[in-house]
Amino acid sequence: xxxxxxxxxxGWGGNEQQMMYILPELAKNEVENLVFxxxxxxxxxxxxxxxxxxxxxxxxxxxxxxxxxLLKNVIHDFxxxxxxxxxxxxxxxxxxxxxxxxxxxxxxxxxxxxxTSSSFLSNLKYNFKxxxxxxxxxxxxxxxLGKILNEKAKSKTVVVHxxxxxxxxxxxxxxxxxxxxxxxSGLKVxxxxxxHSNAKDLPTFINVVDEVVNNLNRKxxxxxxxxxFTKNTPELKQLVKDKGLEDxxxxxxxxxxxxxxxxxxxAFLMTSQREGGPTSVLEAMLLGTPVVSTQVGVVPDVIQDxxxxxxxxxxxxxxxxxxxxxLLDNESLKSExxxxxxxxxxxxxxxxxxxxxxxxxxLRVMKL
Numbered sequence: 001x002x003x004x005x006x007x008x009x010x011g012w013g014g015n016e017q018q019m020m021y022i023l024p025e026l027a028k029n030e031v032e033n034l035v036f037x038x039x040x041x042x043x044x045x046x047x048x049x050x051x052x053x054x055x056x057x058x059x060x061x062x063x064x065x066x067x068x069x070l071l072k073n074v075i076h077d078f079x080x081x082x083x084x085x086x087x088x089x090x091x092x093x094x095x096x097x098x099x100x101x102x103x104x105x106x107x108x109x110x111x112x113x114x115x116t117s118s119s120f121l122s123n124l125k126y127n128f129k130x131x132x133x134x135x136x137x138x139x140x141x142x143x144x145l146g147k148i149l150n151e152k153a154k155s156k157t158v159v160v161h162x163x164x165x166x167x168x169x170x171x172x173x174x175x176x177x178x179x180x181x182x183x184x185s186g187l188k189v190x191x192x193x194x195x196h197s198n199a200k201d202l203p204t205f206i207n208v209v210d211e212v213v214n215n216l217n218r219k220x221x222x223x224x225x226x227x228x229f230t231k232n233t234p235e236l237k238q239l240v241k242d243k244g245l246e247d248x249x250x251x252x253x254x255x256x257x258x259x260x261x262x263x264x265x266x267a268f269l270m271t272s273q274r275e276g277g278p279t280s281v282l283e284a285m286l287l288g289t290p291v292v293s294t295q296v297g298v299v300p301d302v303i304q305d306x307x308x309x310x311x312x313x314x315x316x317x318x319x320x321x322x323x324x325x326x327l328l329d330n331e332s333l334k335s336e337x338x339x340x341x342x343x344x345x346x347x348x349x350x351x352x353x354x355x356x357x358x359x360x361x362x363l364r365v366m367k368l
Contacts, residue, residue: 001362004080004105005035006071008062008089011228012042013195014162014279015086015112018137020046021165025355027052031362034078036071038062062093072101082362085109091125098130106132106365111145112276127153132365135358137162137276138298160361162277162298163354164286164345171260177224178264181250187222188328191265191289193258193280194272196230201273201294206239206249207317208271212324213248221248221328223269226261228254259283267327267334272296273314282349285309285341290334292323302349308340 003026009016023033037043039056047054055074057067071093075083083105085091091109098107109131126134127150134149134157136142142157149157178185194200202225209223233251240249255261259280262268268284268291275297284291285302291309293299294316303309310323327334 001030001082001359002032002034002078002080003082003084003362004075004078005033005037005084005086006062006090006094007035007037007043007086008093009043009087010038010041010060011195012046014277015110016043016046017279018112018162018277019043019086020050021163021351022355022358023047023052024050025165025351026359028352029355029359031359034074034080036074062089063096067093068097068100071097072103075103075105080105081366083107084362088122091128095125095128095130098128103130106368108133108135108361108365110135110137111141112137123148131156132368133158133361135160135361138301140297140300141276158361160357161301161349161354162279162282163349163351164279164282165351166286166346168259168283168286171257173260173264174255174257175261176264177261181224181252183222183250187220188266189222189224189264190267190269190324190328191224191226191262192269192271193226193262194270194278195228195254196232196236198232199272199274200227201271201315202232202236203239204271204273204294204315204317204320205269206236206243206245208269208321208324209245209248210243211317211321213245214243216321216325218325223249224252224265225249226252226255226258259287262287262289265289267292267324269320269324270294270296270299271317271320275299282345286345288338288342290327290337291341292320292327294320302344303341308337308344 034053035047036055039058044054044056085094097103111134136157136159139159142159146154212218262284268289270281270293277297281291281293294314295311303311305311312319
């Protein structure tokens with residue numbers, strides 16, 4: 001079986017990490033993978049590390065005229081059984097290419113998350129009749145996407161969850177957080193890994209810290225936020241300053257292999273308002289760090305509130321803060337959450353199993 005994967009990703013995020021978890025496992029299941037993406041992107045370099053074939057476009061974006069011709073030639077030479085689209089712009093690119101050239105292979109689109117609104121053009125492409133299957137990475141994504149799909153498109157949706165490679169259990173920490181950031185050894189560490197995008201809702205993360213430190217007067221906790229700085233970062237730092245939290249929060253910027261640092265957290269706090277995954281929550285659960293998260297993406301599929309982690313409504317910083325403290329102050333509860341969560345990820349959300357489910361979906365689509 002040959003699969004042509006298309007991605008317009010320039011940076012690195014959960015979508016790209018999922019590709020790097022799944023594609024090597026697909027290869028073990030007799031799937032030949034070829035990635036069509038952006039030249040000199042992080043995705044290209046990661047594909048090279050894992051010996052995944054990659055064809056790069058030079059324009060830093062897919063939707064350039066010469067790239068449509070390049071795609072046509074790649075399809076002619078590679079002869080894929082399935083085209084798998086991994087980003088929203090790859091779906092746009094495919095729709096145009098399909099109209100221009102009448103591309104023949106059946107096509108699957110992975111939908112990771114829905115934005116706050118969908119334009120008329122977005123609705124058109126998500127309902128495009130040329131798609132054979134829409135893979136949703138969580139039940140919440142399937143539900144949200146269903147709001148803009150017609151009945152025919154809804155019938156094409158299927159849930160194949162995000163996953164984690166068990167190989168991350170062998171990762172070694174790239175640095176010692178307490179030593180690097182001069183954190184007193186007696187302090188507990190609550191961590192978050194998320195780039196500074198609107199979807200990650202880091203103002204709510206800051207509001208949680210404000211509630212814990214200033215309102216509940218807990219001075220025994222340090223909060224660490226790991227993630228790539230963006231145009232939102234100055235505003236976030238100003239909010240920290242306005243609330244007098246400079247000594248309570250550390251923003252590290254991007255750290256390579258950040259998941260290797262998760263075992264150093266006493267708790268993992270995710271405050272996102274929109275998610276498909278997030279991969280970071282699955283990684284934390286596998287790595288033995290208990291999770292407190294907003295009710296987004298895959299979280300309700302992997303966490304039962306109070307059973308193997310804590311969930312709170314989006315933006316509810318008071319409930320998030322209370323649950324963080326409940327967790328930190330109860331070692332037996334932490335241990336219970338860790339054991340149960342690790343088993344869930346190892347058994348049901350590991351890359352080997354999800355790759356098999358993905359291949360089964362490819363085989364189903366090929367029979368249509």
